[in-house]
Amino acid sequence: MTVSRKQVHLAAHFPGVNNTTVWSDPRSGSQIDFESFRHLARTAERGRFDFFFLAEGLRLRELKGRIHDLDVVGRPESLTVLAALSAVTERLGLAGTINVTFNEPYELARRLASLDHLSGGRAAWNVVTTSDAFTGENFRRGGYLDPADRYLRAAEFVELARELWDSWRPDALAADQEGGRFVRHGGIGDVRHRGPQFDVEGRFTLPRSPQGHPVIIQAGDSDEGREFAAATADVIFSRHGTLEEGRAFYADVKRRLAGYGRAPDSLKIMPGVTYALGDTEEEAAENAAEIRRQQVSPQTAIAFLEQVWGRDMSGYDTDGPLPDVDPVVGGGLSQGRVPVKDPLAVAAKWRALAAEKKLSIRELVIEVTGRQSFIGTPQSVAARIDEFVTTDAADGFILVPHLTPGGLDDFVAKVVPILQERGVFRTEYTGTTLRDHLGLETPGRTS
Numbered sequence: 001m002t003v004s005r006k007q008v009h010l011a012a013h014f015p016g017v018n019n020t021t022v023w024s025d026p027r028s029g030s031q032i033d034f035e036s037f038r039h040l041a042r043t044a045e046r047g048r049f050d051f052f053f054l055a056e057g058l059r060l061r062e063l064k065g066r067i068h069d070l071d072v073v074g075r076p077e078s079l080t081v082l083a084a085l086s087a088v089t090e091r092l093g094l095a096g097t098i099n100v101t102f103n104e105p106y107e108l109a110r111r112l113a114s115l116d117h118l119s120g121g122r123a124a125w126n127v128v129t130t131s132d133a134f135t136g137e138n139f140r141r142g143g144y145l146d147p148a149d150r151y152l153r154a155a156e157f158v159e160l161a162r163e164l165w166d167s168w169r170p171d172a173l174a175a176d177q178e179g180g181r182f183v184r185h186g187g188i189g190d191v192r193h194r195g196p197q198f199d200v201e202g203r204f205t206l207p208r209s210p211q212g213h214p215v216i217i218q219a220g221d222s223d224e225g226r227e228f229a230a231a232t233a234d235v236i237f238s239r240h241g242t243l244e245e246g247r248a249f250y251a252d253v254k255r256r257l258a259g260y261g262r263a264p265d266s267l268k269i270m271p272g273v274t275y276a277l278g279d280t281e282e283e284a285a286e287n288a289a290e291i292r293r294q295q296v297s298p299q300t301a302i303a304f305l306e307q308v309w310g311r312d313m314s315g316y317d318t319d320g321p322l323p324d325v326d327p328v329v330g331g332g333l334s335q336g337r338v339p340v341k342d343p344l345a346v347a348a349k350w351r352a353l354a355a356e357k358k359l360s361i362r363e364l365v366i367e368v369t370g371r372q373s374f375i376g377t378p379q380s381v382a383a384r385i386d387e388f389v390t391t392d393a394a395d396g397f398i399l400v401p402h403l404t405p406g407g408l409d410d411f412v413a414k415v416v417p418i419l420q421e422r423g424v425f426r427t428e429y430t431g432t433t434l435r436d437h438l439g440l441e442t443p444g445r446t447s
Helices: 034-046 078-086 105-119 147-166 223-232 243-260 281-295 298-309 343-357 361-368 378-390 409-421 434-438
Strands: 009-013 051-054 093-099 123-128 173-175 182-184 190-194 199-203 215-218 272-277 372-376 396-399
Touching (some): 009 034, 034 078, 034 409, 051 078, 078 093, 093 105, 093 434, 105 123, 105 147, 105 199, 147 190, 147 223, 215 223, 215 434, 223 243, 243 378, 272 281, 272 378, 272 409, 281 361, 298 343, 298 361, 343 361, 372 378, 378 396
Parallel strands (some): 009 396, 051 093, 093 123, 123 215, 272 372, 272 396
Antiparallel strands (some): 173 182, 190 199
16 A cells, blocks of 8 residues: 655745845846746746745835845835736746735735636735834834734734635525526625724625635744734744754644644645755755855845944954944844844854854854755755655745746756655646645635
8 A cells, every 4th residue: 555645835935135135146137027027936837836925025124224235126016926927827826925014904805816816716825914113104004003913903804804705605696597697696795894903894896716715824933923823824934944943833833723623734834945956965065155155245244233233333344253342222223124132132142153163244144144954965955855844844845046036947957856756746736726735625615
């Protein structure tokens, strides 16, 4: 009897304005040209990936009052790009990061349902929040949301979106057999919601979409975030890159599902990772080191230091030691980034690591910001991915290439065939919707 192996799930993150992107490489392309999005999405679909993933930026980040270098290329709106990609892909899921702090449930639920209809059931929504007044300045309400209320609003936002998606009964419309017209049978989009965050009474404009609800993705790692994911999400985008951390996170989040009447397979855990390949392990390590040097230029190293120290560090030599001055708590040189919660503790940790390994400023930043989880030959990388999934450290991975748009090409050409040979990754899509790819139930499906 053939024993079925646990299957690997894979997704592709568009390497836009983030710290993994290598801008200096001559192969690096546009961050806003549609061809860049099309190339990566078509590559991911050729590799039979579950979905394509877009991040979001609602304001250009700043450092010392100037636009951050990585943001000057611009940040397109996610659902617009995904709608365009739905026309040039057939099976690939299309996931967008959309903020619940600066959107309204009815409007966003309608846009997501529209994408799900246009794509034939391939839409996904990465739910994020912000309490950042800097970002809020771009919006009428400004930075009104207290950090303690972020998940309260997010939970009710998703609840209301699902009420809207569910509001059309399956029998709400039926064809008039004689005239070929559609006639109403009642129950079209009627919604009455009363809650602490939202008060909505009206009718939704779209019937149930092909996969019932767009897939919900969540990326919180705090205890509050894990609980929100266990209650609400279909996929959690985690940051745990080692086997030990991954297994602990996996067990903790899966354990919480029972409290919400959910089965372990109803939530997929997919850490974000990068990779570096080589014909030998030594070549792969050399390639990884070169990528890290390109990702962390001297200027980038200083920018990272200033985020923690909260003061101008431009006078320090990045080939020299860490400064002996302490961080300025609440220094605020960086705007639009997640703030460092305890800069004094982070600085102490960095100093200890730098002393232990005799690292310069740049070498330290390379060390502490490294995200290359898989480094090796295609065979060893495939084996490592399989090990993570088989031993319940993850259900799969969201790959973040270092090049736009061709950074996924080698992985699809060299690693995916080995995963397929091992029997842990699909050779063809067996379903049409993203929920089919992920093995998730379709809300409202009766058979």
